Amino acid sequence: MGSKPLPRDSCVHPSAGGGDPTAPGERKKTVYRSLCLALGLLVALTVFQRSLTPRQFLQEPLPPTLEPQKAQKPNGQLVNPHNFWKNLQDVAAPTPVASQGPQAWDVTTTNCSANINLTRQPWFKGLEPQFRQFLFYRHCRYFPMLLNHPEKCGGDVYLLVVVKSVITQHDRREAIRQTWGRERESAGRGRGAVRTLFLLGMASKQEERTHYQQLLAYEDRLYGDILQWDFLDTFFNLTLKEIHFLKWLDIYCPHVPFIFKGDDDVFVNPTNLLEFLADRQPQENLFVGDVLQHARPIRRKDNKYYIPGALYSKASYPPYAGGGGFLMAGSLARRLHHACDTLELYPIDDVFLGMCLEVLGVRPMAHEGFKTFGISRNRNSRMNKEPCFFRAMLVVHKLLPPELLAMWGLVHSNLTCSRKLQGRVFCEMPQSPQRPGGPGRRNSTLCRLTGTQQSTPWSPGRESPAGSSQPQACLETAACAPGPRLLAVSCKVWKGDRSDYLSTPQNLPGAAVLPYPDTGQKSSAPGPPTSRSC
Numbered sequence: 001m002g003s004k005p006l007p008r009d010s011c012v013h014p015s016a017g018g019g020d021p022t023a024p025g026e027r028k029k030t031v032y033r034s035l036c037l038a039l040g041l042l043v044a045l046t047v048f049q050r051s052l053t054p055r056q057f058l059q060e061p062l063p064p065t066l067e068p069q070k071a072q073k074p075n076g077q078l079v080n081p082h083n084f085w086k087n088l089q090d091v092a093a094p095t096p097v098a099s100q101g102p103q104a105w106d107v108t109t110t111n112c113s114a115n116i117n118l119t120r121q122p123w124f125k126g127l128e129p130q131f132r133q134f135l136f137y138r139h140c141r142y143f144p145m146l147l148n149h150p151e152k153c154g155g156d157v158y159l160l161v162v163v164k165s166v167i168t169q170h171d172r173r174e175a176i177r178q179t180w181g182r183e184r185e186s187a188g189r190g191r192g193a194v195r196t197l198f199l200l201g202m203a204s205k206q207e208e209r210t211h212y213q214q215l216l217a218y219e220d221r222l223y224g225d226i227l228q229w230d231f232l233d234t235f236f237n238l239t240l241k242e243i244h245f246l247k248w249l250d251i252y253c254p255h256v257p258f259i260f261k262g263d264d265d266v267f268v269n270p271t272n273l274l275e276f277l278a279d280r281q282p283q284e285n286l287f288v289g290d291v292l293q294h295a296r297p298i299r300r301k302d303n304k305y306y307i308p309g310a311l312y313s314k315a316s317y318p319p320y321a322g323g324g325g326f327l328m329a330g331s332l333a334r335r336l337h338h339a340c341d342t343l344e345l346y347p348i349d350d351v352f353l354g355m356c357l358e359v360l361g362v363r364p365m366a367h368e369g370f371k372t373f374g375i376s377r378n379r380n381s382r383m384n385k386e387p388c389f390f391r392a393m394l395v396v397h398k399l400l401p402p403e404l405l406a407m408w409g410l411v412h413s414n415l416t417c418s419r420k421l422q423g424r425v426f427c428e429m430p431q432s433p434q435r436p437g438g439p440g441r442r443n444s445t446l447c448r449l450t451g452t453q454q455s456t457p458w459s460p461g462r463e464s465p466a467g468s469s470q471p472q473a474c475l476e477t478a479a480c481a482p483g484p485r486l487l488a489v490s491c492k493v494w495k496g497d498r499s500d501y502l503s504t505p506q507n508l509p510g511a512a513v514l515p516y517p518d519t520g521q522k523s524s525a526p527g528p529p530t531s532r533s534c
Helices: 024-050 054-058 081-085 116-120 129-136 170-178 206-223 238-252 270-277 330-340 349-360 387-392 401-411
Strands: 145-147 157-164 193-202 226-232 258-263 266-268 287-292 320-329 395-397 420-422 424-428 444-448 471-481 485-495 512-515 531-533
Touching: 116 129, 145 206, 157 238, 157 270, 170 193, 170 206, 170 401, 193 206, 193 238, 206 226, 226 238, 238 330, 238 349, 258 266, 258 330, 266 320, 266 401, 270 320, 320 330, 320 349, 320 395, 330 349, 387 401
Parallel strands: 157 193, 157 258, 193 226
Antiparallel strands: 145 226, 258 320, 266 395, 287 320, 420 531, 424 444, 424 512, 471 485
């Protein structure tokens, strides 16, 4: 009786009897057994592999802090490719940590495409090219890090000095390292260290990128104080620099008490900064600088800060500190990071921070020692060159590297500044075509320091030409820093016979104060000048 045909997937040979092992039938039996054994081993190996992740099968698992960084999806959410191989029951519960955020910079790829849906909006087509470009990629919030120095926050750090810079301005960074950005191991009075970092993006011009990146890498090897991210350093991307630093701070510097953040073209007096912080607490809502109240969006297209109504339709901005330099408490900075993540990016960085503060319900605090528009807004004023004023301030804008080095040398030389205010103070007024004398004529007023509160335009403290209808300016306050040093003065200004005073920041942005007689003006008032010690 003949045997049945063998199925293709069978591993049993049809012959059951014995026979010659060298016979053709026995050789076929051996081949079939070998094939079945190989197939069984392959099945067993596959089952074994699927019960483990690829990393578990090949090597011991890495500690959580040493695992490769994660890729970023276009929508900003993070995905770990290794979780694809795991069942839910195989994933170990994470170890509780103090911070809820990532423990390292978690963006390693730039995965950003233009939001072409905006092209269907009628209002979008009427925008200028730079605003269309900004809105196309506004949803791209975070980028990979190219240079990082988390060790800057190791140990006891009291004040972190952070400077916005661009890759081409090495001379500014070098001048800052030699002056107010110099690190110190102690801030005095038992406080921790002062550390300095520079924030940078990539060169905005393609032809400069490779060359300057190599120079920056060498600079960073020398100093180890540069944080750099993979986005272009442009004016609109300054807001990216703000949110990247806040995220970096939240990850690597969660316990630093205070942060000073400024531009690379300002003069800073670290002694006065630390003196100001002496009675401050890191837990308070401290955000102090040169604060602008009720500032309006600029609608003139030829202005650097022009904003179209389609991008911001409100009549005024929330209060914000000028980006030239400000101080903030570390605890507030961490909350600011999370508040900023709830808002869409805005192309003016200091205004954007004001919006984030508004989300938190925190109002920035104004301080007369922060002069982000110069000591006098009149750039030709002698005040902007006077070292005694710089010695009394906290932050002054704007000084280029040669000016910064020269002013730093003067302020820290054997400089003799008067310890008393002379009895007359000269208030520089902005030029106005409405004043007697026509356009370009500067009117000035001498005021006596006989009272710090001037309530009416004809109070005894004011000197003015008899019968003059010119705007009048008199000293309102004289704030002195510890030591006796003049820290800040401000004027109340009147026009004609009006008994109400005008707001100096809003209506007279050029008003500034100089101690008499340094102005070269002569007073016609009778009697010797009085004096008052700070």
